[in-house]
Amino acid sequence: MNPITAVLLLVCAGAVLFLPRRWACIPIIAGSTYVGLGQGVEIGPFSFTTLRLLIAAGAIRVVLFRERLPGGLIGLDRLMMLWAIWLCISSVFHEDLRGNLIEKLGNIYTALGLYFLLRIFCTSLADVVRLIKATAIVLIPVAAGMLTEQLFLRNPFAMLGSVPEAPMIRDGRTRSFGPFVHPILAGTAGGVSLPLMIGLWHRNRKTAWLGIIVCLSIVFSSGSSGPVMSALAAVAALCVWPYRRWMRALRWSAVVIYIILNIVMNVPAYYIIARLDVTGSSTGWHRAALIESSLVHLEEWWFAGTDYTRHWMPSGVSWNANHTDITNHYLQMGVIGGLPLMWLFLGSIILAFIYVGRRASLAKYLRSRDRFIIWALGAALFAHATTCISVSYFDQSVLFLYLTLAAIGSMYAEPLRETTRMRGATEETDSLNETALQDVG
DSSP states (O other), X not given: OOHHHHHHHHHHHHHHHHSOGGGTHHHHHHHHHXXXXXXXXXXXXXXXXXXXXXXHHHHHHHHHHTOOOTTSOXXXXXXXXXXXXXXXXXXXXXXXXXXXXXXXXXXXXXXXXXXXXXXXXOOSHHHHHHXXXXXXXXXXXXXXXXXHHHHHSOOGGGGGSSSXXXXXXXXXXXXXXXXXXXXXXXXXXXXXXXXXXXXXXXXOHHHHHHHHHHHHHHXXXXXXXXXXXXXXXXHXXXXXXXXXXXXXXXXXXXXXXXXXXXXXXSSOGGGGGGGOOSSSOOOHHHHXXXXXXXXXXXXXXXXXXXXXXXXXXXXXXXXXXXXXXXXXXXXXXXXHHHHHHHHHHHHHHHXXXXXXXXXXXXXXXXXXXXXXXXXXXXXXXXXXXXXXXXXXOOSTTHHHHHHHHHXXXXXXXXXXXXXXXXXXXXXXXXXXXXXXXXXXX
């Protein structure tokens, strides 16, 4: 492990262990964002990246301080656990059972570790707001580093290891890496975080402006179409805020429009993504053709995934002789765990959207700024949902996906916890009254 990275890891791990609960998630986000997957330690067949080591520190803290999930287990928590169970079971149907199981156990450890730690440390909507503000601060060095790449063609995060020293040049456009393994994933982190920063507008405009500038700088520096589309999707979702009472009609309108596109277009409607090119170097056609090819070869992977996709596309990938480039997170779920895993992942996103809607339905009991931050969480989730069509999260960028899901889960669980507390207080009062009446009798 890089010595600088080792020091950063020790500082962040110590902060996770000893900071107050409401701040404990911040060093996890900071340490995980700044250090790529290449830095860590190997313990037997298991690889513990910086992200996984910080998760371990968080788990130790939870055990030591006996911290629990606010509001108890909710439906989203259970769905995440079902996702992990099937991911593990699906290993039985793949070649190299041991290697496949070890890799999937690592993915489960990362996903559930991040999700549940963030759920535990964020106990209320106020904690979620604090988390968003902290994310704005954490992303400042990322934006500064990526802009430095644009100006001086040198990546400052290379000193931490795992990322190239020079940016990528594609079609004459400089694409910055920052601390991520690919410019698209770096830009995605900024694009999906943008609605959260806008959500702070009614609370703290200075922090909101700072976060917006930081996120847009990251998206711009990535030099990629995908992050721009993620940011535009997020902004579009925020623009629906004044028309939120007509969401059912808007959803059905989207379905009707998609059906009409399928009728009038010579190719499936999802090929519309092949025509979206913001930077002039987009590979939208590849992403659309990948979806079509996956449907053609559905029988190969529908049940528990497949170990070979090289024949799906005319191009493969240099790092794996058996696979093509699966630039779609939904399909990636299908490749490693079949349709059941894909449906469980989709189910988690859909249920999180339902939580946002249910929490927003309590609008008359909330202040305007609280209602808007809830909507901003939904907009961030929408950005992730659209991004998953063209990006497969495979580095620390996955942190921002589980951060959004965990924040929505904690936001939804807060009124449940209050209801449980009030019910408990009522039962205790009734018990005391009954005892008093018996004493009088």
